[in-house]
Amino acid sequence: MRIDEEQCIACELCVPYCPMGAIRMDNVAVIDQDECVDCGVCLRTGVCPVDCIIFEPAPWPRSLRAVFSDPTTEHKETGIAGRGTEEMKTNEVTGRFKRGWVGMGLEFGRPGTGTRFRDVDKASQALAKLGVQFEPKNPVTFLMEDVKTGKIKEEVLDEKVLSAIIECIFPIEKLEDILTAVKEVSKEVDTVFSVECINRAEPDGSFPLEKVLADLGIPHYINGKQNVGLGRPLAGGGN
Amino acid sequence: MGAKLYGTTGKILRVDLSKERIWEEALDEATLRKYFGGTCLGAKYIYDEVDPKSQWSDPENRFFVGSGPLGGTRVAGSGSVSFVTKGALTNGFASTQANGFFGAFLKFSGFDAIIFQGAATNWKYLYIHDGIAELRDARHLKGQDTWETEESIKKELEYSERSMSVLSIGPAGENLVKFACIVGDKGHVAAHNGIGAVMGSKKLKALAVARGKGKVEVKDAEQLAIVAKQILESAKKMVVFDWGTSRVISAAEGAGWLPIKNYNTNVFPEHSLFVGDRVRSVFEVKPAPCWACPSHHCHLMKVTEGPYTGYSGEEPEYEQWAAWGPQIYQKDPGAAVMLANEVDRLGVDCNESSWVVGWVMECYEKGILTKDDLDGLEMTWGNAEATLALMKNIAFRRGYGNILAEGVKHAAEQLGGEAVNWAIYTGKRNTPRGHDHRGRWVEFLDTIVADIGTYETNPGFIPDFTIYGLPKTYDIFSHEEVSTVVGKTKGSLPFLDSLVTCMFITRFELPLLCQAVKAATGWDVDLQEGFNVGRRALNIMRVFNIQAGLTPDKERPSARYGSIPVDGPIKGKDIMSGWENMLDNYYKLMGWDRKTGLPLPETLSQLGLEHLIKDVDRVKGGN
Numbered sequence: 001m002r003i004d005e006e007q008c009i010a011c012e013l014c015v016p017y018c019p020m021g022a023i024r025m026d027n028v029a030v031i032d033q034d035e036c037v038d039c040g041v042c043l044r045t046g047v048c049p050v051d052c053i054i055f056e057p058a059p060w061p062r063s064l065r066a067v068f069s070d071p072t073t074e075h076k077e078t079g080i081a082g083r084g085t086e087e088m089k090t091n092e093v094t095g096r097f098k099r100g101w102v103g104m105g106l107e108f109g110r111p112g113t114g115t116r117f118r119d120v121d122k123a124s125q126a127l128a129k130l131g132v133q134f135e136p137k138n139p140v141t142f143l144m145e146d147v148k149t150g151k152i153k154e155e156v157l158d159e160k161v162l163s164a165i166i167e168c169i170f171p172i173e174k175l176e177d178i179l180t181a182v183k184e185v186s187k188e189v190d191t192v193f194s195v196e197c198i199n200r201a202e203p204d205g206s207f208p209l210e211k212v213l214a215d216l217g218i219p220h221y222i223n224g225k226q227n228v229g230l231g232r233p234l235a236g237g238g239n
Numbered sequence: 240m241g242a243k244l245y246g247t248t249g250k251i252l253r254v255d256l257s258k259e260r261i262w263e264e265a266l267d268e269a270t271l272r273k274y275f276g277g278t279c280l281g282a283k284y285i286y287d288e289v290d291p292k293s294q295w296s297d298p299e300n301r302f303f304v305g306s307g308p309l310g311g312t313r314v315a316g317s318g319s320v321s322f323v324t325k326g327a328l329t330n331g332f333a334s335t336q337a338n339g340f341f342g343a344f345l346k347f348s349g350f351d352a353i354i355f356q357g358a359a360t361n362w363k364y365l366y367i368h369d370g371i372a373e374l375r376d377a378r379h380l381k382g383q384d385t386w387e388t389e390e391s392i393k394k395e396l397e398y399s400e401r402s403m404s405v406l407s408i409g410p411a412g413e414n415l416v417k418f419a420c421i422v423g424d425k426g427h428v429a430a431h432n433g434i435g436a437v438m439g440s441k442k443l444k445a446l447a448v449a450r451g452k453g454k455v456e457v458k459d460a461e462q463l464a465i466v467a468k469q470i471l472e473s474a475k476k477m478v479v480f481d482w483g484t485s486r487v488i489s490a491a492e493g494a495g496w497l498p499i500k501n502y503n504t505n506v507f508p509e510h511s512l513f514v515g516d517r518v519r520s521v522f523e524v525k526p527a528p529c530w531a532c533p534s535h536h537c538h539l540m541k542v543t544e545g546p547y548t549g550y551s552g553e554e555p556e557y558e559q560w561a562a563w564g565p566q567i568y569q570k571d572p573g574a575a576v577m578l579a580n581e582v583d584r585l586g587v588d589c590n591e592s593s594w595v596v597g598w599v600m601e602c603y604e605k606g607i608l609t610k611d612d613l614d615g616l617e618m619t620w621g622n623a624e625a626t627l628a629l630m631k632n633i634a635f636r637r638g639y640g641n642i643l644a645e646g647v648k649h650a651a652e653q654l655g656g657e658a659v660n661w662a663i664y665t666g667k668r669n670t671p672r673g674h675d676h677r678g679r680w681v682e683f684l685d686t687i688v689a690d691i692g693t694y695e696t697n698p699g700f701i702p703d704f705t706i707y708g709l710p711k712t713y714d715i716f717s718h719e720e721v722s723t724v725v726g727k728t729k730g731s732l733p734f735l736d737s738l739v740t741c742m743f744i745t746r747f748e749l750p751l752l753c754q755a756v757k758a759a760t761g762w763d764v765d766l767q768e769g770f771n772v773g774r775r776a777l778n779i780m781r782v783f784n785i786q787a788g789l790t791p792d793k794e795r796p797s798a799r800y801g802s803i804p805v806d807g808p809i810k811g812k813d814i815m816s817g818w819e820n821m822l823d824n825y826y827k828l829m830g831w832d833r834k835t836g837l838p839l840p841e842t843l844s845q846l847g848l849e850h851l852i853k854d855v856d857r858v859k860g861g862n
Contacts, residue, residue, distance in 0.1 A: 006399065006402040007401045009340070009401060011531060011532055050401055
């Protein structure tokens with residue numbers, strides 16, 4: 001995002017709208033290009049009385065900022081708007097998360113902090129070492145040089161986005177090792193992130209993950225999702 | 240060069256239109272600290288360089304256009320500009336302001352003010368860019384209205400909407416209409432005392448300043464940002480911040496100070512059609528704020544009901560609604576939007592215009608002026624189309640418009656007879672703003688004694704009376720209390736106009752404003768010093784005006800202006816019964832001689848104006 005300094009009238013109305021606090025006043029309003037994640041909130045609010053906030057699609061790799069940060073932008077590669085895949089939320093379309101497996105999402109960044117891919121990279125490499133499978137349709141996975149190493153392409157590491165999500169799956173047996181590794185890597189990560197563990201409930205309604213997390217002393221809360229549709233969930237399949 | 244200056248640029252641009260010569264003049268810090276900028280600095284220059292006995296149209300008249308020490312800073316509304324000159328209507332001092340951007344852009348270009356002298360042979364406009372000024376041919380702009388002129392200049396110099404600010408006169412200024420105004424940034428008007436005619440007399444069509452890359456260097460930017468925010472927080476409590484000035488129309492009608500049918504009545508039930516929250520919800524609006532201003536005051540407006548549906552322009556201010564609604568007994572808000580904008584475009588002050596039109600309508604109703612007298616116009620009450628046609632005749636000085644172009648006092652006296660009693664004016668030839676002052680006594684007294692060509696103080700603009708040593712409230716219909724308020728609050732408004740910030744943002748917190756000046760300039764200004772700056776300006780103007788013939792005997796309203804309301808909420812209120820006592824009290828509080836009207840020597844000394852004492856003595860001696 002950019003402000004046309006020849007049109008800006010210095011009214012400061014846009015300043016509080018920036019989720020990243022990237023607009024400052026220097027005679028007129030100026031957007032810190034390094035901190036701006038191109039989320040477009042300033043523009044979409046319509047707050048500027050002289051319409052001097054400008055978005056010009058940026059070339060690679062800056063183009064990633066809008067793609068990850070502006071929920072109205074669709075990922076070209078995945079055809080999905082936003083930061084992760086729809087499946088993570090529902091597990092209804094492909095039945096990706098089967099019994100005995102754990103789906104994990106690491107959500108980096110929040111409004112107010114954002115994240116650079118350098119921090120995402122630290123975690124994705126740590127996870128890769130433990131043999132997770134990254135979700136191929138996830139936009140972060142697209143940025144990896146090699147899904148085996150989890151290494152994110154060098155040229156995008158300094159790009160900053162509002163939020164990015166790593167998605168992967170692994171057998172439940174690895175959960176303890178992986179959570180330990182995530183805890184360890186969090187010390188090196190220079191932003192906030194949250195951890196989601198996804199798991200199919202047992203027929204008796206219990207959640208296998210719950211016991212492991214309790215044993216590890218990790219505080220958590222459960223977001224239950226239930227298929228109330230007419231169809232049989234694909235994740236069923238006898239598992 | 241002296242010490243480094245902050246807040247002000249320390250430079251004035253001088254333009255001699257006769258010789259087509261432009262030069263820069265440096266100002267020392269002592270002068271700046273004494274006069275600040277805008278109104279007070281302008282008053283000093285006019286006093287020093289203009290013969291009070293000369294005519295306003297004499298090429299030797301100076302035309303001062305200035306920003307001030309807060310111009311172009313983070314303080315909201317600091318793009319305003321103050322004009323000071325010998326005005327066309329009273330032939331005394333004129334000081335009038337416009338908001339917008341010009342003041343800020345002028346400061347970015349490296350100048351606090353511009354002073355014009357002389358008169359051009361052919362029409363010119365001044366173009367300032369990157370700290371350089373040049374006079375350009377404006378012959379092709381002659382006849383264009385104020386909005387067209389702005390568009391033409393931006394187009395020919397290739398500037399976009401907000402990368403240049405243009406101030407211009409319309410046909411009225413070109414034709415030396417005595418109440419011609421100056422319009423800038425499409426809709427910001429410096430209205431009073433015929434300053435547009437002064438520009439016209441100098442054959443100066445417009446001033447255009449490019450925005451440039453410069454900025455105002457302040458002493459303590461961090462502190463100024465904090466104070467600017469506090470000022471803004473205070474402004475947010477006022478109704479204008481959210482609704483603009485037209486929100487007060489209903490309150491004005493309820494309190495009896497809405498001008499209705501040329502002061503013939505104080506009842507106008509249609510006020511509810513004009514009130515700000517209604518018109519903003521019915522008509523299409525788009526914000527159009529000034530420099531550094533986040534308030535919801537200024538808007539563009541498109542009419543969506545009535546015969547003027549589709550008409551676009553600026554949202555009228557309260558005074559324009561009052562002028563083109565109740566004062567001419569016109570009941571369609573859409574027509575008021577049209578008239579407000581068309582009159583701005585012609586470059587005529589809406590207030591004086593409305594007293595002229597209201598008077599003509601009354602004369603027409605009573606058969607004193609006929610269709611034949613008025614070049615075929617049927618001036619019935621509320622006739623918007625006829626009003627527009629009449630205003631064009633005035634702006635181009637056609638037919639009877641040529642007489643009306645001299646102002647309502649002149650026209651009424653010319654016509655003579657009973658019609659003189661129906662006109663609203665003061666003995667100095669200026670007129671009230673868009674109010675019925677018979678219900679607004681502070682401004683009534685002030686308008687009549689003012690030396691500025693309009694009002695100099697305003698109780699509605701003073702939220703805290705205690706800073707002036709006054710009780711928290713006063714009786715608005717007490718001769719004594721009202722004149723005390725006028726006498727004691729004089730100085731605050733010209734102080735603002737010497738900083739040249741928008742009064743709708745900064746008038747509420749004078750102590751904070753002093754802190755802003757300190758952060759901008761480094762000067763440790765307290766309230767008393769600020770107040771004295773305003774008083775200094777007024778005393779300079781007073782000594783000048785007495786010499787120009789604007790003596791205390793002229794400080795009386797016309798018969799209608801001073802009449803007793805016959806109906807409505809202020810029925811029977813009679814200001815004139817205590818008039819002499821009010822003047823006595825006012826003069827005492829101002830430190831002025833009641834007989835001659837001149838400041839006493841000690842008054843001048845207290846304000847650091849000892850150098851005027853010899854002029855005062857000379858005038859007293861009859862020379």
